[in-house]
Amino acid sequence: MIxxxxxxxxxxxGREYGTKSISIHEPQCLKKWHNENNLLPKELRRPEPKKPEVRTITAKGFYDLDALNEAAWTSTQSQLVPCNICGRTFLPDSLIVHQRSCKPKAAK
Structure with a gap:
């Protein structure tokens, strides 16, 4: 088994990175997040995401990656914004594109 x-x-x-490259990725990702957030309309701008505080050291002295990943995934999901028409959630820049084609359901 591999x-x-x-x-x-x-x-x-919300993407996965190796344990060595995550420390390189996070500052670049945060910078990209700030650039994209500043381009959004004021009503769609979000507060800066905070790195989750998780007790990641197990009894044997290893990192509990499952707990760390769960907290990071929850943080990513909390940044999603619901569409005011259909209720689906999107990142703010994707929401703008979605709302161009989202139509209310016709009453039957």
Missing amino acids: RRPPTIVCYIC
């Missing part, structure tokens, strides 16, 4: 190398979920974008 085992995958351990990965960590980015708390900003």
